[in-house]
Amino acid sequence: MSQNVNASSGQQPENKPVEPHAKNMVPWGERFSYGLSDFACNLSFQMVGTYLMIFYTDTFGISAAAVGTLFLVARIVDAFDGPFWGIMIDHTHTKWGKSRPYWLWFTIPFAVFCVLVFTTPNLSLPGKLAWAYVTYLGVDILYSAVNIPITSILPSLTSSPQERVTLSTIRQFMGTAGAAIVTGITLTMVAYFGGGSTTSARGWFIWALIVGVIVVGIFAIVFKNTKERVQTKSSRESIPIKQSLKALKNNWPWAIIIFINFIYWMGMQTRSQVTVYFFKYNMNNAGLASFVLSLQFVSLLAVVLTPLTSRLIGKRNTMLVGMIMAVAGQLLLSVGATHLSVSIIIVATIIGYLGTGYVSGLIAVMLADAVDYGEWKNGVRAEGIVTSFSSFSAKLGMGIGGVITGWILSMTGYAANQAQNAGALHGIELNYIWVPLIGFALSGIALMFYHVDGIEKKMQSDLAIKHAKENAEQ
Incomplete structure (x- = not known):
């Protein structure tokens, strides 16, 4: 069914309320449980994203170039596994949704493999x-299997739409808290358990x-306390792959957000995974890395303000403000790096995190x-x-951020656990400041x-x- 069932048919007034307002509201307990999903994901995957490269190079003994290649191969696999899980979800129909x-x-x-990836069996280099x-x-x-459903x-x-902003704000608040906690205390905890x-x-x-x-326990709570309450004709039946792909036809809002999601996280990843390198080698203060990473907590202020800001100036403009602040933070970070000024670096980091707080949620x-939009435009x-x-x-x-980081470190002469030459220090700075910018x-x-805000x-x-109309036909 295509867009010919909209208000232009003349059958019903354009703004006639069809669903009760209460049906669109999500109870606070469920809002909190939904937010916990990203808290759990970020506890585990932010640990992987932030620390796996330095774990591989400085603990497991794998070269930065080899790690970069590994990350590239993983992205090739992602070309298939992400859409695979999406198709599986569209074909899933259970009593749980x-x-x-x-x-x-x-x-x-997922939790088992998060442990295995930080395990160091006694193997040869090929092993x-x-x-x-x-x-x-x-x-x-x-x-992907646990995150795509979020x-x-x-x-x-x-x-x-506004309830979605509220839910996403809570999710981002919890997710940011999880990321800040795990990135802020991981080195301390590793040192504590590692003598x-x-x-x-x-x-x-x-x-x-x-x-x-912890992740397993949290997701058990998420599963128990969430409910798929918006039921449509499409949600009650399996959608053939060819049919589901029609939802993407001329779906420009989707294409733009997917591009932003790609390029934004590329920048975020290069910055986060070299933070330890930057403070360990460029600033000669490895202990400061945990503090700077924990500053992600300041982004919670922007996350809390996101619903209000999006109501006042729209979602697009709110995210744009965040991107401008993120760019400004990176430019100020370059000044701090040039002068080796901890205070400037901290201020720049706070500005940047406030900006990304508006973006992520x-x-x-x-x-x-x-x-x-895909349903409205294409009927799917x-x-x-x-x-x-x-x-x-x-x-x-x-x-790709991991690939860029690994290859730049390799090409500029990075050597693990020793003083770096000028080229390597410059390579770390490129990853920390300019690629994210x-x-x-x-x-x-x-x-x-x-331009979706104008037609929402x-x-x-x-x-x-x-x-x-579809529900009445059931």
Whole structure:
């Protein structure tokens, strides 16, 4: 069914309320539980994203170039695993819904691989590389299995655009808190369990095991307390792959957000994974890395303000403000790096995190809007395939960021656990400052072409009429 069932048919007034307001509201307990999903994901995957490269190079004994190649291979795999999980979600129909079952089925395997990836068996160099490939690819694939449902379930939790902003804000608040906690205390915990050494294999394993157990417990709560309440004709039947792909036809809001998700996370990844390198080698103060990473907590202020700001100036403009602040933070960071000024670096980091706080939470909301746009424009509602590219594009960006980092460090002469030459120090700085700046700037430019905010009211009204008509035919 295509867009010919909208208000222009003349059968119903454009703004006639079809669904009760209460149906679109999500109870606070469920809001909190939904937010916990990203808290759990970030506890585990931010640990992987932030610390795996330095774990591989400085603890496991793999070269930076080899790690970069591993990340590139993983991104090739992601070209298939992200859409695969999206298609699987679109074909899933259980008493628990379409998205929720994946937390029940795949959380434990994901947590197991999060531990294995920080395990250091006594192997030859080829054996270490094989172990790294198997465990990292396992983490990557299983991460998609538990993370894509976090985004794909959002359009099913509520059809209210503002309620989606609220849910995504809570999710981002919790996710940011999880990221800040794990990045802020990981080196301390590794040293605690590793006899005072941040390169201790034993310390990394024990801490990864603790995080894995916590993740499993949290996802059990998420599964129990969430509900897929928005039921449409499409959500009650399997959608053929060819049909689900129609949701992407001329879906420019989706294309823009997927591009932003890719280039934004590329920049974020290069910065986060070289933070330890930057403070260890460029600033000669490795201990400061944990403090700077923990400053992610300041982004929670922007996250809390996101619903209000988006109501006042729109979602697109709110995200654009965030991107501008992120660029400004990187420019100020370059001044701090040039003068080796800790105070300037801290101020720059705070500005940058405030900016990214506005960005991260709105990506999921705009993808939910893209689900609606695909149905409104093409008559096909395919939450799985539309939102699966969120995980794919984010991981592709993070992977390319890993490739860039690994190859730049290798080409500029990085050598683990020793004083670096001028070229290596410059390579670290490129990764920490300039690659992220390019990513944020390109994201801001792409946002200038996003125009959904202006048609959102009509789109939601038309879809409400369409869903009511379909439900009446059941």
